[in-house]
Amino acid sequence: xxxxxxxxxxxxxxxxxxxxxxxxxxxxxxxxxxxxxxxxxxxxxxxxxxxxxxxxxxxxxxxxxxxxxxxxxxxxxxxxxxxxxxxxxxxxxxxxxxxxxxxxxxxxxxxxxxxxxxxxxxxxxxxxxxxxxxxxxxxxxxxxxxxxxxxxxxxxxxxxxxxxxxxxxxxxxxxxxxxxxxxxxxxxxxxxxxxxxxxxxxxxxxxxxxxxxxxxxxxxxxxxxxxxxxxxxxxxxxxxxxxxxxxxxxxxxxxxxxxxxxxxxxxxxxxxxxxxxxxxxxxxxxxxxxxx
Amino acid sequence: xxxxxxxxxxxxxxxxxxxxxxxxxxxxxxxxxxxxxxxxxxxxxxxxxxxxxxxxxxxxxxxxxxxxxxxxxxxxxxxxxxxxxxxxxxxxxxxxxxxxxxxxxxxxxxxxxxxxxxxxxxxxxxxxxxxxxxxxxxxxxxxxxxxxxxxxxxxxxxxxxxxxxxxxxxxxxxxxxxxxxxxxxxxxxxxxxxxxxxxxxxxxxxxxxxxxxxxxxxxxxxxxxxxxxxxxxxxxxxxxxxxxxxxxxxxxxxxxxxxxxxxxxxxxxxxxxxxxxxxxxxxxxxxxxxxxxxxxxxxxxxxxxxxxxxxxx
Numbered sequence: 001x002x003x004x005x006x007x008x009x010x011x012x013x014x015x016x017x018x019x020x021x022x023x024x025x026x027x028x029x030x031x032x033x034x035x036x037x038x039x040x041x042x043x044x045x046x047x048x049x050x051x052x053x054x055x056x057x058x059x060x061x062x063x064x065x066x067x068x069x070x071x072x073x074x075x076x077x078x079x080x081x082x083x084x085x086x087x088x089x090x091x092x093x094x095x096x097x098x099x100x101x102x103x104x105x106x107x108x109x110x111x112x113x114x115x116x117x118x119x120x121x122x123x124x125x126x127x128x129x130x131x132x133x134x135x136x137x138x139x140x141x142x143x144x145x146x147x148x149x150x151x152x153x154x155x156x157x158x159x160x161x162x163x164x165x166x167x168x169x170x171x172x173x174x175x176x177x178x179x180x181x182x183x184x185x186x187x188x189x190x191x192x193x194x195x196x197x198x199x200x201x202x203x204x205x206x207x208x209x210x211x212x213x214x215x216x217x218x219x220x221x222x223x224x225x226x227x228x229x230x231x232x233x234x235x236x237x238x239x240x241x242x243x244x245x246x247x248x249x250x251x252x253x254x255x256x257x258x259x260x261x262x263x264x265x266x267x268x269x270x271x272x273x274x275x276x277x278x279x280x281x282x283x284x285x286x287x288x289x290x291x292x
Numbered sequence: 293x294x295x296x297x298x299x300x301x302x303x304x305x306x307x308x309x310x311x312x313x314x315x316x317x318x319x320x321x322x323x324x325x326x327x328x329x330x331x332x333x334x335x336x337x338x339x340x341x342x343x344x345x346x347x348x349x350x351x352x353x354x355x356x357x358x359x360x361x362x363x364x365x366x367x368x369x370x371x372x373x374x375x376x377x378x379x380x381x382x383x384x385x386x387x388x389x390x391x392x393x394x395x396x397x398x399x400x401x402x403x404x405x406x407x408x409x410x411x412x413x414x415x416x417x418x419x420x421x422x423x424x425x426x427x428x429x430x431x432x433x434x435x436x437x438x439x440x441x442x443x444x445x446x447x448x449x450x451x452x453x454x455x456x457x458x459x460x461x462x463x464x465x466x467x468x469x470x471x472x473x474x475x476x477x478x479x480x481x482x483x484x485x486x487x488x489x490x491x492x493x494x495x496x497x498x499x500x501x502x503x504x505x506x507x508x509x510x511x512x513x514x515x516x517x518x519x520x521x522x523x524x525x526x527x528x529x530x531x532x533x534x535x536x537x538x539x540x541x542x543x544x545x546x547x548x549x550x551x552x553x554x555x556x557x558x559x560x561x562x563x564x565x566x567x568x569x570x571x572x573x574x575x576x577x578x579x580x581x582x583x584x585x586x587x588x589x590x591x592x593x594x595x596x597x598x599x600x601x602x603x604x605x
Contacts, residue, residue, distance in 0.1 A: 277394070
């Protein structure tokens with residue numbers, strides 16, 4: 001393949017990565033922004049979404065799109081419910097202390113991982129895409145489903161943005177983010193907002209995983225990379241900033257696609273992780289965030 | 293006055309550990325050797341986290357730096373255990389100096405994430421340079437390198453004695469350090485950095501010194517692990533090995549000299565027991581972490597200090 005088409009392929013792959021990544025990262029960013037909690041178990045919520053999608057696909061008979069549609073609803077709801085439970089049983093009791101919650105969510109991460117290993121097993125299992133249309137370009141064929149993932153991620157992000165900026169619930173969330181105590185004084189049930197935000201963040205990760213799993217496979221360790229990359233995206237974009245998260249997801253996704261394709265995936269990850277460390281050291285507000 | 297009692301307690305613990313290792317049958321003395329090496333790692337972690345309040349999620353990179361710093365010369369050039377241990381210690385300290393000089397510009401949650409990211413980059417680099425490091429598979433340290441004064445470290449008794457020696461030296465130095473003036477500086481930085489700065493302490497420099505000491509401890513532990521148990525692998529650089537010393541310290545008691553060894557022994561036998569009981573031992577580790585954070589945030593010795601012995605260092 002010539003250089004041009006090869007670069008195009010790398011960019012398209014990168015765009016798909018960016019789409020999935022932005023869904024996973026936006027949940028992490030919301031949780032950090034509103035609750036100031038760094039949720040290390042976020043990658044496991046992603047993994048659970050994929051695993052639940054597999055279970056749903058084996059249980060729902062009929063065409064692949066039906067099972068996929070069912071998974072799109074079932075997985076985020078179940079994962080959000082689990083997250084709400086974690087919030088009630090653990091995070092709330094720690095009064096959302098930033099450092100204690102990191103330690104506790106590390107524990108939760110291990111528990112979810114082990115539970116998946118015990119009940120789902122160590123194998124990677126495929127989930128069928130809802131349709132198998134291919135886009136035929138002059139140089140190579142490309143999976144139409146991957147383009148659908150990009151489109152769907154865009155729609156979900158748009159919905160999140162509209163919800164945050166235009167709805168009452170979004171207003172309440174933003175008020176809690178800006179000043180928890182004043183929000184409480186105005187009669188906002190902060191505990192409920194936190195629980196909702198934590199569940200929403202986990203649900204978004206699960207949704208991203210359901211979209212992602214037909215491209216990849218469901219595996220109990222698959223939460224690791226999304227967690228790392230989401231961290232990278234959230235930090236480079238500026239903690240708690242939605243627009244920054246989106247831009248950073250595009251930058252990281254595209255450069256990951258290009259570097260992985262032309263050099264090696266490991267090198268891409270080394271550079272990305274180093275970049276995050278250095279961004280936090282030298283520009284703590286993120287590359288795109290405003291100075292406080 | 294209490295200084296004498298404190299030293300007597302710590303020396304008694306060392307003697308008891310020595311006796312246990314020599315008297316117990318081979319299986320337990322090997323376990324104890326492993327526990328003591330991990331406890332040395334925990335000692336170093338505790339100096340940073342427990343005493344100085346530096347919550348790092350990247351200590352696996354210092355441990356692994358020591359491991360590879362000792363293992364690579366032994367593997368490539370056939371170095372013996374003594375010099376290899378020193379290069380391992382140096383590797384841990386140097387990496388701590390490098391990572392710390394950047395990471396210490398941040399604090400709190402940012403510090404946790406920066407150290408985590410550096411450790412990830414380090415672990416990935418070990419995979420990337422697989423021609424040199426053996427990549428995913430790691431490598432076995434050649435038996436010819438595992439010699440100290442002609443004694444093979446693969447045998448039970450020399451292995452235990454070496455582990456005990458490393459731990460004993462580490463414990464004595466740590467105890468002297470935390471009882472010294474510098475030890476009070478460390479605690480002051482943990483409790484109130486602004487006030488420490490007002491008293492004329494340079495927080496950045498002091499914290500960097502602590503982190504380098506902690507890195508040397510971790511490097512020595514990693515090097516000893518490689519030389520005593522004969523295997524070097526990139527899995528030791530994974531985040532799990534940053535979490536483990538934190539677990540040990542949280543269980544035993546953050547900011548206590550003996551907390552590390554109590555925690556290491558506790559977690560070791562808990563996983564041992566859980567592995568025999570169920571294959572889902574990782575679940576229990578996670579549960580232990582959550583339960584500790586929720587119900588025993590000060591650890592065993594932290595509780596002892598609060599209730600029984602206020603001056604326990």
